[in-house]
Amino acid sequence: MIAPGxxxxxxxxxxxxxxxxxxxxxxxxxxxxxANFQAGESIIEQGTxxxxxxxxxxxxxxxxxxxxxxxxxxxPTILAELGPQSNFGEMSFFHRAPHxxxxxxxxxxxxxxIERTRFxxxxxxxxxxxxxxxxxxxxxxxxxxxxxxxxxAELAADKPPHRREPEWNQLRTKVFDGWKL
Numbered sequence: 001m002i003a004p005g006x007x008x009x010x011x012x013x014x015x016x017x018x019x020x021x022x023x024x025x026x027x028x029x030x031x032x033x034x035a036n037f038q039a040g041e042s043i044i045e046q047g048t049x050x051x052x053x054x055x056x057x058x059x060x061x062x063x064x065x066x067x068x069x070x071x072x073x074x075x076p077t078i079l080a081e082l083g084p085q086s087n088f089g090e091m092s093f094f095h096r097a098p099h100x101x102x103x104x105x106x107x108x109x110x111x112x113x114i115e116r117t118r119f120x121x122x123x124x125x126x127x128x129x130x131x132x133x134x135x136x137x138x139x140x141x142x143x144x145x146x147x148x149x150x151x152x153a154e155l156a157a158d159k160p161p162h163r164r165e166p167e168w169n170q171l172r173t174k175v176f177d178g179w180k181l
Contacts, residue, residue: 005034006057006112014055014112016087016136024129031118037105044089046076046102051116053093053137056086059109063088065101081106090137093119 011017011025020028034057037043043054046066060083064076079101082088092099093116122130 005110006032010057011112014085014087016053016055016133016140018136019132020129024132027122027129028114028133031114031122033113033115035111035113037109037111039105039107041105043103043105043109043111044099046100047098049092049096049098050089051093051096052089053114053116053119054087054089054103055112055114056082056084056088057110057112058084060106061086061088061103061109062106063101063103076102087137087140090141094134094137 006029008022008025008029011029012020012022017025017028035054043061044050044052046064060081062078063080063082065079066074066076082103088103089099091097093114119130119133
């Protein structure tokens with residue numbers, strides 16, 4: 001049974017479900033739940049762990065980040081606003097690690113919630129839907145990384161060379177830590 005309150009036609013319009021057949025969308029709908037949050041409510045907290053993929057059906061969410069040493073009195077930095085058809089939580093969904101940012105409802109929101117364990121159950125029997133969602137998520141993450149890379153390059157270009165190189169090396173170390181070249 002598809003998650004109450006969600007029509008297959010709504011699912012088929014979501015970018016993260018692009019390319020899925022009606023039957024595959026129905027499979028995703030069967031493992032998904034609908035969650036509602038009021039404005040100001042926390043959906044995920046930076047530093048906590050959960051493997052849940054969230055998709056905004058209605059309303060707007062804010063992505064916020066606290067930086068180490070920023071202090072409890074300093075408000076978090078708003079990184080993005082996510083509207084209908086956006087998704088979040090995908091990094092922790094596919095890679096078991098704490099959330100890198102918090103997400104809260106800016107307005108009342110209706111979200112589709114997919115738990116990783118339920119998603120994994122699709123792989124052995126009907127892997128096409130799970131595979132297509134994973135590929136669409138990779139595309140989204142790649143685009144975000146591309147935009148971030150452009151932004152970092154622009155920030156680095158604005159600094160004098162004697163300040164730019166150490167910061168750039170520090171960023172590279174953080175991003176590629178553990179990679180063998």
